[in-house]
Amino acid sequence: MAEATLTISSRNYSSWSLRGWLLCRMAGLDLDVQVLSGDPASRAELLHLTPSFLVPRLTHGAVRVWDVLAIAQYLTEVRPEAGLLPDDLAMRSWSRSISGEMHGGFINLRSALPMNLRARYTDFKLWGGAQADIARVVEIWQDALKAHGGPYLFGARPVVADAMYAPVCTRFVTYGVALPPDCAAYRDRIMEWDLMREWIAAAEDEPEEIEELDMEF
Template identity: 80%
Template sequence: MAEATLTISSRNYSSWSLRGWLLCRMAGLDFATEVLSGDPASRAELLHLSPSFLVPRLTHGAVRVWDVLAIAAYLDEWKPQAGLLPEDRAARALCRAISGEMHGGFTNLRSALPMNLRARYADFKVWGGAQSDIARIVAIWEDALGASGGPFLFGERPTLADAMYAPVCTRFVTYGVALPDRCAAYRDHVMAWAPMQDWIAAVADEPEEIEELDMEF
């Protein structure tokens, strides 16, 4: 029996569920994944209307924690050797800053390019507000990769920041967003990352008709 449970929403549509799940994998937590009701109408109603139905939600013994950054902080305290944050103090501060920016920003990108792992849109027109968000993300990635040398944002090992920006990588694939070479290589590296491949493979078991959801509760 797993020592923890992570409750998530749609694997195909929920970027926050993906982030929480990646963090648990990165921390080496022995956890089971509990997906909300498979009935699309019931799931949508719960997520839209119930303020107490918080996802992703980690239950670990007596601890119940939700919100991706709170989950990350808990896992880092529980197992600091997992390396969810870089060792260098300056890099650690930057990792927190760009993760917080992803957590609280980029609303235009979220609205215009919702996460949808199954879909591919050729010649998708990205409107101006979302373009500004994309430009900012490119600047963040270029800065971090330039300093660390990659292949992840802070070097050889994935950190909190990579979990936060992984769903953005999927959006860039889904909507065919053109990127500079270094950012495109980073996107491809994240998409090929073993935990991401495991998540993508599990999408096949999810009902296709589920309503698109990209919410933080």
């Protein structure tokens, strides 16, 4: 029996589910993944698990955690050896800051470019709000990559911040968003990450319909 259970929505459409799963796998949890559909029985089950209907939701022994940043913080406490945050204090603060910015911001990008791993669009028209959000993501990535040398945002290994921005990489692929060379290389590195490949392969086997539980994209 797995030591932990992660309850998620759609692998294809749910960016928050992807973030939570990446964090759990990065932490080395022996994980069972439970995928809930949008039918009433599943919604009732999720309400029992977490009153806010939020996914992902981690159950680890007696602990229940159902917000991505809360999951990240919990995992850094119980799996310090996993290195989910950079070793240096200043870098840890930087990582937390840009992770928090992704968690609470980029509403225009989320609305205009919803996650859809199976889709590919050419000549997708971006409106101003989404373009401003993309410009900010590029700025965040370039600052971190320049300061820490890549190939990940804070150096040689992926940390929480990379998990937080991984779904953005999928959006940039889906909608053909043009990026500067350094950001394009980072996007490709994330998309080639073995954990991302595993998630995407599983997403390809899901039903086509959008799950109603996944409202956050």
